[in-house]
Amino acid sequence: MWNKPKFLKGTILDISMILAIVISIVLTGFVFSSFGQNEAPDSATSQQSEQQLLELIQPTQLIVTHKDGSQQLVTHKISTQIKKIRTYIEGAELNDAKSEKVSVAKIQSLLSIKKSQILRYPDVVPISYFNTRYQQNVSSGKNFNFNYFVLDFNRSNIGYFVNTKTNRIVTVKVKKLNNDLAWQKAEELPTTVAVNFKAYQGQVMMNYPNDVKLPVYSYLLNHRDPSAYVSALLGTINQLSISKADDRTIYTNKLNSQKIVYNSTLETVTFEDHNAKNQLPKTYLGRLNAGLSQINLLQLNLADTRFYESRDNGQQVTYRTYVEGFPVYFQSESGAIRIKIADNGDLTSTYSLNELGVPVPNKQEDVTLPSTTSILKQLDDAGVKKSDYYFITPGYEWLINKDSQAAVNMEPTWMIETSSGWQSVSAFLKHHDN
Numbered sequence: 001m002w003n004k005p006k007f008l009k010g011t012i013l014d015i016s017m018i019l020a021i022v023i024s025i026v027l028t029g030f031v032f033s034s035f036g037q038n039e040a041p042d043s044a045t046s047q048q049s050e051q052q053l054l055e056l057i058q059p060t061q062l063i064v065t066h067k068d069g070s071q072q073l074v075t076h077k078i079s080t081q082i083k084k085i086r087t088y089i090e091g092a093e094l095n096d097a098k099s100e101k102v103s104v105a106k107i108q109s110l111l112s113i114k115k116s117q118i119l120r121y122p123d124v125v126p127i128s129y130f131n132t133r134y135q136q137n138v139s140s141g142k143n144f145n146f147n148y149f150v151l152d153f154n155r156s157n158i159g160y161f162v163n164t165k166t167n168r169i170v171t172v173k174v175k176k177l178n179n180d181l182a183w184q185k186a187e188e189l190p191t192t193v194a195v196n197f198k199a200y201q202g203q204v205m206m207n208y209p210n211d212v213k214l215p216v217y218s219y220l221l222n223h224r225d226p227s228a229y230v231s232a233l234l235g236t237i238n239q240l241s242i243s244k245a246d247d248r249t250i251y252t253n254k255l256n257s258q259k260i261v262y263n264s265t266l267e268t269v270t271f272e273d274h275n276a277k278n279q280l281p282k283t284y285l286g287r288l289n290a291g292l293s294q295i296n297l298l299q300l301n302l303a304d305t306r307f308y309e310s311r312d313n314g315q316q317v318t319y320r321t322y323v324e325g326f327p328v329y330f331q332s333e334s335g336a337i338r339i340k341i342a343d344n345g346d347l348t349s350t351y352s353l354n355e356l357g358v359p360v361p362n363k364q365e366d367v368t369l370p371s372t373t374s375i376l377k378q379l380d381d382a383g384v385k386k387s388d389y390y391f392i393t394p395g396y397e398w399l400i401n402k403d404s405q406a407a408v409n410m411e412p413t414w415m416i417e418t419s420s421g422w423q424s425v426s427a428f429l430k431h432h433d434n
Contacts, residue, residue, distance in 0.1 A: 056292065057129045057307040059119040059149075061325040063195060063206075064186050069114045072191030075324055084185050085117070089134045089151075092177040094159060097140035099170045107167055107204045110150055110160050111197040117186045119149040120206070122327065123309045124165055126285045140170050145284065153183040164204045198372075208372045212394060214412035216364040217323055220357035221408050224300070226262040229269045229351065232298050234260055270350045278345030280315070287314035291339035294349055295319075304356055305336050315341045321356060321398075323410050328396045329422045330354075360407055367412040369394050375414050375425060382429050389428075391417045397424055 062074040062082070111118065124145040127138055138161070146161040151174070161170040193214075198207040226249075234240060234253045243250045252259040257274040271294070281287045288310070295302070308320040308327055319337040321328040330336070330352060339349045370378070375392060396410040414425040 054133050055302060056305060056319060057125055058133060060122050060306050060322055061120040062189065063118040063120060064189060064191055065112065065114055065116045065118065067115050069112065071195050073193040073195050073325065074189045075192050076190050081185065081189055086134065088177060088182045093175040094136050094138050094172040096173040097138050097170050099140040099142060099144060099168060101168050104167060104199050104202060104204060107162060107164055108197050108199055110162055110169060111148060111204060113150060113152050113154065115153045115183065117151045121147045122307065123147060124163060125307065127161065128285060138172060144170055146170065153179055208394065210371055212369040213366050214369065215366050216362055216412065217410040218360045218362035218407050220360055220406055222355045222357040224353045224355060226269050226353060229271065229298065230260050233271050234258055267353045268350050269353065270348065273347045278347065280341055280343055280345045284314040287341055288317060290341060290347065291317050295337065323396045326395045328398050328410060329415050330398045362409065369412055369414055382432060384432060389416050389418045392425065
């Protein structure tokens, strides 16, 4: 999402599956154990961390490839059906992992295997996260990252972890899987959005070959209290100094080099840790874990929040709200959660104070989005150069409900990322034309 090719969304690094990281994010520091295959959490804190891991870093989309080769995205997922799919993977044994570098054509072929099921992550994740979520012990002898897991029901003993960013796959043998029953459940999943996989500038991406019809969702809006962040991350009020500057309130811990900035206009809080003892975690996994360890301290309800992307070897990580497998883009610049770790280990995290509450009815009709090809042609016809943007993707835009200030609408749209951030393609073209 930040590189060119435009459809690249993540950064790839070697990971460490057995790792203990220590990061100074509270007065006495906070230890967050990684979820490596040989180390199980054994304390209340690590159990909470594991729960955040399972909720925040998980597949956001499920794709079913039918016997005729057609592929569809699962939408309007029923929790019991998805839970059954997860149970099958948990009950299987994945072993004898073998890693190899392959061609782009091979990647595209694997992601198009007939009679298969694909778990898709929005960006590459360490295999240790998959192992924790699905109670597996996959190891290829070398740590690896992936963003797709393909379960081949034609060959019930084979699965593939696919990294479309490095064109590397890890093949595993699958045992103890009821192949026929698992495929039956996969076929029963609600699928309405056609997809396929196309090569684009040396990488394979998910493509929307047809128009996509998606509903508009409305939710009541909850607003988190900034004081909850202050007390969780900085300590008691008698340790703090408070100052104001325009629309910002700044809370500074008098005993260390930490502070929180509450921005009432953007409705965000930003935590900054400039402790001289800070160190940059050496691995991609360690950097993801460092962010998760801080999120854990807040004990927020993040049921709709998912890991979205990483940059700079995991030094910048974004989590977003998701609706029906599609990311939500906010009107503010913050996104849901952004975490940055500087080269010297200083950590900065920004949290949006707004969260989705209960869904409410809306009278809007479904929105039909053009195909990927149509959007690319629209940009090209408008004179937009490929160098003018990084990435495009269908998603939901967080918009204020004109009928109720207490509610927000999630409206489907094509989003585009440029050097100035995310905006809808329609808004981008309107500005570009002017």
